[in-house]
Amino acid sequence: MGSMYDNKVWTLVDLPDSRKAVENKWIFKRKTDADGNITVYKARLVAKGFRQIQGVDYDETFSPVAKLKSVRILLAIAAFFDYEIWQMDVKTAFLNGDIEEELYMVQPKGFVDPKNADMVCKLQRSIYGLKQASRSWNRRFDKVIKDFGFIQCHGEACIYKKVSGSSVAFLILYVDDILLIGNDIELLSSVKGYLNKCFSMKDLGEAAYILGIKIYRDRSRRLIGLSQSTYLDKILKKFRMDESKKGFLPMLPDMEYGMEFEVLFGVSDGIQDITRSSGMVRRMRFIYRKSYSKFGNDPVHLWKVLEGSRKVRKKRTMEGGVPEGLHNPGRPNPKGGVPGGLHLGWPATPPQGKVGVPP
Incomplete structure (x- = not known):
């Protein structure tokens, strides 16, 4: 609830006669580390978005995320050129998204204002559970990071790059998980500082575990492994x-x-x-x-x-x-460039015959 108040997520108002307030509930989760050990017990207020009315409470809902194959490509490039790979996490990311629609929610259980018990919450920011929450957050982050000089990579709405002379930085966004990849520590540090000013961030240092993937790295041999x-x-x-x-x-x-x-x-x-x-x-x-x-x-x-x-x-x-x-072996390519490979699957749906198993 402290994050709700810090982000000024709502104000208490009287519910208009023609509107209905969306209900909410508490969700309790356990977060684990790379080895499956519980690190945090979380309580999150979630709106019952399934009660929202399309065209009234929300319109567009689509929100992009980075493609995993693109993440793997950038990690391979980082290993090959010995780039830094840093990780950050946005705390309560969805609370940073601005709400464009006029949306009302009942006061959360256990936190009803005794002096205004009949009032409802008029949402100023998105919260978890709303249909448009992810989209609102993504649009807010997109504007913020572009203001710092990053541009979107072609064909990847959630991968950004910034080039300044010989310095290069990539930023990968997957909902609230961020990877920073680049060859200039000063540039990457400035990105970290900027994001900390704009949002409540958690600095996780060198990337070791993201999106359920463990990252193993041997920089002396330019090796990287994913599990x-x-x-x-x-x-x-x-x-x-x-x-x-x-x-x-x-x-x-x-x-x-x-x-x-x-x-x-x-x-x-x-x-x-x-x-x-x-x-x-x-x-x-x-x-x-x-x-x-x-x-x-x-x-x-x-x-x-x-x-x-x-x-x-x-x-x-x-x-x-x-x-x-x-x-990724990270071996130099005698012909130049970054080595890569392509896995060609056997025919998935042959009209007749049996499944082929590659030798």
Whole structure:
């Protein structure tokens, strides 16, 4: 609640006769570190945004985030050129977004003003749970960072760059997580100072864990490695697969496509809860391991082919692949430039035949 008052999120007013106030609730969460240890217990006030009326309480809701493949490319570039990789976190980021609509919310439970119990909160800033909260925050940050001289990278709305002579800095934004990458410590420090003036920030030093990804780095050898082992463990525990038998192939070599599509709606031998299945699909698409990233890029195909026992097999494969990460060797390229690679998946939907397993 201190953050609410500091950001002047609302003012108490009488509710207009023609309007309804959005309700809210308290959410309690545990935040963990790279090893899964609990570091913070958080209580967050969240609006019941599902009660908002489109066209009255909100309009546009889309908000971009940085693409994970772009994040990995920049991390590889940073390792190759030995750039600094710093990490920051915006505290209560959504409370910094400006509300354009006229929006009212009931006073939060436990913090009702006894002198104005009949009044409601007229929101001046966005709060978590509102349909437009993420968009409001993103637009505010976009304006602030551009005022400091950063420009958006082409095709990436949440990756910014600033070049000054031989100094270069990249800023990656993923909701409230920030990565600063560059070759000039003075420039990066000035960006940190500027952001601290504009928002309430947490300086996390050199990047070690972001978006569920552990970052390992050996600067003397220009090596960098990424691992999602903690994230994979969370998924396996959430869907009660942590005790399952491990597998090492995301697809059975002799499995035929175009069969048993009745499992699409959970009527076969697999997972029968359609909501649980969709949650599994969403989380799988966040995994970058190349051996099954091809299937995660097509959610419809992934849904049909991996439903039921197939999806269970993929979960087991994930467990079998927990120790695996992506590693960039950082070796100089004799032809110049940054070395890169392209993983070509085998055909995802052959009309006939069986799944091919690369040698």
